[in-house]
Amino acid sequence: MAVTPAVTFVGLGSMGLPMARNLLRRGFEVRGYDVRPEGRAAFADAGGRTAGTIAEASAGAGILILMVVNAAQGEEVLFGEGALDALAPDAAVILMATCPPGAVAALAERVRATGRRFVDAPVSGGVVGAESATLTIMAGAPAEVLAYVRPALDAMGDKVFHVGPQAGQGATVKAVNQLLCGVNLAAAAEALSLAEKVGVDGAVVLEILSGSSASSWMLRDRGPRMLEExxxxxxxxxxxxxxLGIVLEAGRGEKAALPLAALAHQLFLAASGRGEGAADDSQVIGSYRALNGT
Amino acid sequence: MAVTPAVTFVGLGSMGLPMARNLLRRGFEVRGYDVRPEGRAAFADAGGRTAGTIAEASAGAGILILMVVNAAQGEEVLFGEGALDALAPDAAVILMATCPPGAVAALAERVRATGRRFVDAPVSGGVVGAESATLTIMAGAPAEVLAYVRPALDAMGDKVFHVGPQAGQGATVKAVNQLLCGVNLAAAAEALSLAEKVGVDGAVVLEILSGSSASSWMLRDRGPRMLEExxxxxxxxxxxxxxLGIVLEAGRGEKAALPLAALAHQLFLAASGRGEGAADDSQVIGSYRALNGT
Incomplete structure (x- = not known):
């Protein structure tokens, strides 16, 4: 017998697909939808049910999980494609994409106006965490609403934090997380590019930094790839x-200056503007190489 | 029988005193000097020999270790106080303080002009590493010179890296290390202050960040103290x-822009300017609180 409530999962990309699979493994009845037919096909291959439209996938479900690209897509799924009206009258919508806190709060208000519940629950841990069900989940929702969706969250992550009662608080904590990730990554690039400029062996420097108080998760993970072609x-x-755009939007919403995040954003923007947007994010070091002529 | 060569150790502060003690423990004959009588007394208490002047402490020694505050103090010890002329004719000078690479290279040249050898060997690991002989040591020196001083370095640190043959290369790697420490620390402050501004519980946020890809050594070590009064x-x-001033001087020497380090430096400068210079460095978060009114 399937675990209840029935779950609709929209957004079967590199994160969403393994997350939806983990719900299946825990015995949830999951109907999946993705705009890309190959996303739907991959979920069907994993034993999941799919549907031809979002409204069909959502019909009567008790939980709708959105793992879409941004808040605008979430809004389109809920209101444009008719997912919200198709859900059970007391269903809960869980928005797990990384979105600006203000946009999340606005969506939550519109969802609650129909009598449904809303959980702001972005994740951290990347594709590896999504596949191994070890995501960190930062949930902003009233305690009783979180309790209702908790079994579903536990199927996807092993570190579920209740960060506050309000929609937007999860998004804020995710923004704080991404602020640090982005700045630590750009800082690692600045450090390694200075070593390059001076002509000290990057591999030796990376070994030293990785074992000292200079170390960060980003340095150890992305540093080696900064030294690759x-x-x-x-x-x-x-x-x-x-x-980092979302981080700065969160800061703008609170009227809070975030100078390091703003600077790091510029370095990623410049890398994207040089045609490196699809490259591994370690290649933000290219902004320093361009700037300093190394 | 004492290990040779005899070592003179100048600068018996919070780092130098335990480093000199570790040399004693490994059997080196060490004569210690510090401008502060209490520094000399503490070394005598540990069983070390002291002297009333630097020249006396240096007479005939085969190795002179400088753990002074800055390059200017190193220059004063070597040339103003007569340490260099008092050393054995083929002695090696090991500069272990954090100094700008250009200043280190200039000192090295003057030392070598007298026939003595020079090792640029700054350390990382703080007081804890100094006490437990687990310092990271970044040595710039010709291989044969490093081999001569290696037993002494091994007595103080357990991660001795040969970063290059030239004086100034050790200082550069230390600058790269401090760049990352300083930026990661300021970034942790920026992140936690944003969480504060939004009213999310700092302890919960810190727990989330410490276990995610946002983590850094600085966040885990200094983050808890950012939440203390x-x-x-x-x-x-x-x-x-x-x-960070030395980091920026290293960048200036190479004509390399280091925008994140420059920005982080401003935040520490402002904290010092508000009268917080002697406070724990975690209190750089005060610059964000002042800026954003939290």
Whole structure:
């Protein structure tokens, strides 16, 4: 017997597909939808049910999970494509995409106006975390609403934090997380590019920094790829163009100056503008190489 | 029987005193000197020999270790106080303080002009590393000179890296290290202050960030103290005012733009200017609180 409530999952990309698969593995009845037919086909291959339209996928479901690209897509799914009206009258919508806090709060208000519930629950952990069900999930929702969706969240992540009762608070914590990721990544690039400029062996410097108080998760993960000519792409430069944009929008919403995030954003923007938007985000070091002529 | 060569150690402060003690423990004959009588007394208490003047402490020694505050003090010890002329004719000078690469190279040239050898060997690891003999040591020197001083370095650190043959290369790698420490620390402050501004619980945010890709050594070590009212001082704001100043001087020497380091420096400078120079460096978060009114 399937675990209840029935779940509709919209957005079967590199993150969404493994997350939806993990719900299936925990016994949830999941109907999946993606605008790309290959996303739907991959979910069907994993034993999931799919549907031809979002409204059909959403019919009567008790939980709708949105793992779409941005808040505008979430709005289109809910209101343009008719997902919200198709859900059970007391269903909960879980927005797990990285979105600006203000946009999340506005969506939540419109969802609640129809009698449904809303959980602001962005994730951290990337594709590896999505596949291994070890995502960090930052949930902003009233405690009783979180309790209702908790089994579904536990199927996708092993670190579920209740960061506050309001929609937008999860998004804010995710923005804080991305602020640090982006600045730490750009800082690693600035440090390694200075070593390059001076002609000290990058591999030796990276070994030293990785074992000292200079270390960061980003340095250890992305640093080695900064020293490669054309590294494999684990996350693209344009993801940080988007995410640091969201960080700055969160700051703007609070009228808070975030000077390091703003500067890091410029370096990713410039990399994207040089045609490197689809390259691995470690290649933000190219902005320093361009700037300093190394 | 004492290990040879005899070592003179100048600068018995919070770092130098435990470093000199570790040389004693490994059997080196060490004569210590510090301008502060209490520094000399503490070394005598540890079983070390001291002397009333630097020249006396240096007479005939095969190695002179400088753990002074800056390059100007190193120059004064070597040339003003007569340490260099008092050393054995083939002695090696090891400069372990954090100094600008250009100043280190200039000192090295003057030392070598007298026939002595020079090792540029700054350290990372703080007081904890100094006490437990687990410092990271970044040595710039010809291989045969490094081999001569290696037993002494091994007595003080367990991660001795040969970063290049030239004086100034060790200082550069230390600058690269401090660049990352300073930016990662300021970034942690920017992130936690945004969470504060929004009213999300700082302790929860810190727990999330510490276990995610946003994590850094600085976040995990200094983050908890950012949430305290008046934390104990492990390293002062003014140390980063100095060290990021050295980073920027290293960049200036290479004509390399280091925008994140420059911005982080401003935040530490402002904290010092508000009278917080002697506070724990985690209190750079005060610059964000002042700026954003939290």
């Amino acid at each position: 054309a590294p494999r792409v684990t996350s693209a430069v344009d993801i940080f163009v988007k995410d | 008046a934390p104990r001082v492990t390293s002062a704001v003014d140390i980063f005012v100095k060290d």
